[in-house]
Amino acid sequence: MTLTTPKLLMSKDPSDFYTLLGDDVVERFNGNFEDVSKPLWLNIGFWKEARSYPDACRAMAALVGEAADLQDADTVLDAGCGFAEQDIFFVEEFGVRRIVGIDITPQHIEVGQQRLRNLGLDDRIQLAVGSALRTGNPDGSFDKVIALESAFHFDTRDEFFREAFRVLRSGGKLVLADMLPGAGEQFSGLIRSLARKRACVPRANMYDRVSYVRKLTSAGFVEADVKSIAGFTYPGMARYIHHRVKKGGSYDDQLDALSRDDIENIAGLELWKSSLGVSDYIIATARKP
Ligand SMILES: C[S@@+](CC[C@H](N)C(=O)[O-])C[C@H]1O[C@@H](n2cnc3c(N)ncnc32)[C@H](O)[C@@H]1O
Numbered sequence: 001m002t003l004t005t006p007k008l009l010m011s012k013d014p015s016d017f018y019t020l021l022g023d024d025v026v027e028r029f030n031g032n033f034e035d036v037s038k039p040l041w042l043n044i045g046f047w048k049e050a051r052s053y054p055d056a057c058r059a060m061a062a063l064v065g066e067a068a069d070l071q072d073a074d075t076v077l078d079a080g081c082g083f084a085e086q087d088i089f090f091v092e093e094f095g096v097r098r099i100v101g102i103d104i105t106p107q108h109i110e111v112g113q114q115r116l117r118n119l120g121l122d123d124r125i126q127l128a129v130g131s132a133l134r135t136g137n138p139d140g141s142f143d144k145v146i147a148l149e150s151a152f153h154f155d156t157r158d159e160f161f162r163e164a165f166r167v168l169r170s171g172g173k174l175v176l177a178d179m180l181p182g183a184g185e186q187f188s189g190l191i192r193s194l195a196r197k198r199a200c201v202p203r204a205n206m207y208d209r210v211s212y213v214r215k216l217t218s219a220g221f222v223e224a225d226v227k228s229i230a231g232f233t234y235p236g237m238a239r240y241i242h243h244r245v246k247k248g249g250s251y252d253d254q255l256d257a258l259s260r261d262d263i264e265n266i267a268g269l270e271l272w273k274s275s276l277g278v279s280d281y282i283i284a285t286a287r288k289p
Contacts, residue, residue, distance in 0.1 A: 080150020
């Protein structure tokens with residue numbers, strides 16, 4: 001942990017952690033937004049076929065967009081939108097008509113809004129600083145609600161399920177890409193609880209995928225389904241972090257493909273398991289009746 005740790009340990013606000021990361025998902029590589037061509041993804045990517053970090057993040061957004069069955073006529077709420085990279089992708093690849101992005105980190109929204117203006121997409125994607133737990137949107141106002149690798153931060157995720165249920169129209173769909181402990185896996189201990197505090201991951205969100213389905217159902221959702229994609233996420237990201245940190249590589253370098261062993265044994269998982277205590281990565285879908 002770095003010198004900034006004491007300050008982050010005092011904070012309950014994920015925006016302190018994310019402001020420290022700045023324009024790079026890998027800590028200590030913040031380039032202060034000087035490289036305007038750098039994509040500003042903040043998820044760990046889906047590395048089934050992708051060989052570079054930006055491609056893995058696009059593949060993750062594609063997976064989420066497909067799980068949500070995004071259509072051009074959809075109005076979408078993106079909770080924890082970061083710099084809105086996936087929203088640009090949803091408009092360009094799925095033709096989505098209107099997206100409202102909300103994020104608790106002011107820097108994400110400021111930079112995101114500027115990029116949307118530059119791309120001429122600010123009429124279709126509107127961003128606001130705020131909490132995913134109290135979005136301020138009317139009941140039944142969205143066809144789809146998405147949370148791409150953000151709900152593990154929400155204090156609490158269960159409360160977000162209720163807010164998502166409220167703002168979805170009847171028949172609307174909630175889709176999440178999310179990090180969580182594996183069934184029966186150990187996630188307690190002082191080091192892990194300090195690491196979670198630093199990264200703002202509430203203990204209340206530390207439950208496995210079986211409980212995840214139960215909690216979606218308790219919030220009123222039907223057809224709740226949770227699929228693990230852990231083997232295609234952590235190994236690729238671990239390799240990418242190694243490439244950046246140990247080899248001094250660039251964010252868009254092409255990396256070696258994952259082997260069957262890497263995928264089956266979830267190579268590199270220890271990085272997350274020993275710190276945050278997460279070892280599963282899921283795509284969750286549920287529908288409001
Ligand atoms: C891992 S990043 C993912 C960002 C983006 N979805 C992506 O894939 O690039 C998690 C995001 O959740 C946001 N976040 C954390 N807690 C939040 C909350 N309570 N409400 C809204 N956004 C939140 C953070 O600011 C951050 O942008």
